[in-house]
Amino acid sequence: xxxxxxxxxxNLLKSLKQAENNYPSELLQTRRDLFAKQVASAAILTHSAxxxxxxxxxxxxxxxxGTAASSTAIGSSIGTILEVALVVAIVAExxxxxxxxxxxxxxxxxxxxSPNSExxxxxxxxxxxxxxxxxxxxxxxxxxTPIVTVTVSPYDTPVAxxxxxxxxxxxxxxxxxPSTPNPTDDNPGLHLGQTKQPTKAPKNDSNxxxxxxxxxxxxxxxxxxKDKK
Amino acid sequence: xxxxxxALLKAAQxxxxxxxxxxxxxxxxxxxxxxxxxxxxxxxADNIVGDVFSQLLEQFAAGRGPRTNLRSYLYQTAYHLVVDxxxxxxxxxxxxxxxxxxxxxxxxxxxxxxxxxxxxxxxxSAMNTELxxxxxxxxxxxxxxxxxxxxxxxxxxxxxxxxxxxQNRGIAKLRNxxxxxxxxx
Numbered sequence: 001x002x003x004x005x006x007x008x009x010x011n012l013l014k015s016l017k018q019a020e021n022n023y024p025s026e027l028l029q030t031r032r033d034l035f036a037k038q039v040a041s042a043a044i045l046t047h048s049a050x051x052x053x054x055x056x057x058x059x060x061x062x063x064x065x066g067t068a069a070s071s072t073a074i075g076s077s078i079g080t081i082l083e084v085a086l087v088v089a090i091v092a093e094x095x096x097x098x099x100x101x102x103x104x105x106x107x108x109x110x111x112x113x114s115p116n117s118e119x120x121x122x123x124x125x126x127x128x129x130x131x132x133x134x135x136x137x138x139x140x141x142x143x144x145t146p147i148v149t150v151t152v153s154p155y156d157t158p159v160a161x162x163x164x165x166x167x168x169x170x171x172x173x174x175x176x177x178p179s180t181p182n183p184t185d186d187n188p189g190l191h192l193g194q195t196k197q198p199t200k201a202p203k204n205d206s207n208x209x210x211x212x213x214x215x216x217x218x219x220x221x222x223x224x225x226k227d228k229k
Numbered sequence: 230x231x232x233x234x235x236a237l238l239k240a241a242q243x244x245x246x247x248x249x250x251x252x253x254x255x256x257x258x259x260x261x262x263x264x265x266x267x268x269x270x271x272x273x274a275d276n277i278v279g280d281v282f283s284q285l286l287e288q289f290a291a292g293r294g295p296r297t298n299l300r301s302y303l304y305q306t307a308y309h310l311v312v313d314x315x316x317x318x319x320x321x322x323x324x325x326x327x328x329x330x331x332x333x334x335x336x337x338x339x340x341x342x343x344x345x346x347x348x349x350x351x352x353x354s355a356m357n358t359e360l361x362x363x364x365x366x367x368x369x370x371x372x373x374x375x376x377x378x379x380x381x382x383x384x385x386x387x388x389x390x391x392x393x394x395x396q397n398r399g400i401a402k403l404r405n406x407x408x409x410x411x412x413x414x
Binding site for chain 2: 006008010014016022023036
């Protein structure tokens with residue numbers, strides 16, 4: 001035999017294609033039945049998801065597949081009911097808890113809504129004296145006193161203290177600060193020595209209190225001279 | 230009533246039971262043969278057929294699945310399943326694509342039939358031992374399943390030019406193997 005060429009190999013492959021075993025009929029039938037059941041269940045699930053109750057009608061005429069369809073539909077409806085009941089229970093429980101702890105929840109949200117307000121508490125070491133007895137605290141009326149800046153100039157005329165003085169000295173409309181009034185006489189200088197001397201009392205020879213004093217004084221001096229000696 | 234390809238595919242996408250059953254009847258034997266060529270086990274090939282059509286059903290139920298070439302899609306699914314299983318457990322059993330020529334043919338084979346049977350057994354042996362996995366897939370898809378180069382490339386996930394190279398190398402290996410066998414004899 002000569003070495004086969006490519007054409008020979010291809011012919012052998014074609015022969016191999018025709019010579020192969022077919023699908024065994026038992027295996028094929030079993031596999032087909034399984035696939036048919038899968039298709040039925042998938043169709044039922046799809047219809048139940050899309051149409052709700054239409055699945056039972058679709059599977060009713062297919063023997064065991066119809067029974068499976070109805071049982072699947074019942075199971076899915078029970079599952080839906082249980083899910084709804086569970087959600088309702090969770091919501092109710094959350095509502096009750098929120099009602100019970102509503103104050104804490106409100107405080108919690110208030111703390112978030114006003115984060116800048118700080119509560120300042122007194123220090124623990126209170127230095128104030130203990131108060132015993134009744135303490136009457138009366139509100140003292142607060143009176144505002146006008147603040148007046150007064151600049152004194154020697155040649156200004158006196159003004160009322162309630163008037164505001166223009167310190168900038170810009171001119172018109174300003175009121176001068178009060179100053180010392182001018183003397184009435186013609187001497188505006190120093191007044192030292194102008195105080196009137198008290199008039200001397202007229203000399204009286206009678207022994208009154210004044211003379212006694214003088215005498216006593218002289219007597220006192222005499223006594224000191226005696227002690228020195 | 231068996232619809233044409235496009236209408237059958239559209240009906241199957243809507244999970245029409247008749248359409249899906251018709252698809253199974255049309256493609257299951259071919260998928261079985263393909264799987265049997267690759268995994269050499271009838272039970273394993275049957276399981277692969279079941280998995281292929283289960284995946285097809287899941288894809289249709291999820292709104293996905295093939296839109297145009299259903300045959301290529303089924304073979305591609307079978308190819309991936311076979312590759313995954315071959316990675317899990319390496320089969321070393323000989324390919325028993327039972328050449329039932331003896332049963333089909335006459336009781337007393339002629340010299341030509343004997344030579345052809347010898348060549349066939351040599352070809353099967355070479356496909357199992359000499360070819361790489363890619364070469365075996367390409368040879369089977371191209372010459373036993375009659376897929377085009379483009380379809381083969383889509384199924385095994387390679388470029389068309391790459392498939393051409395793989396095919397030529399595979400055929401060359403088979404030629405060499407058969408020549409060596411014939412030379413030994």
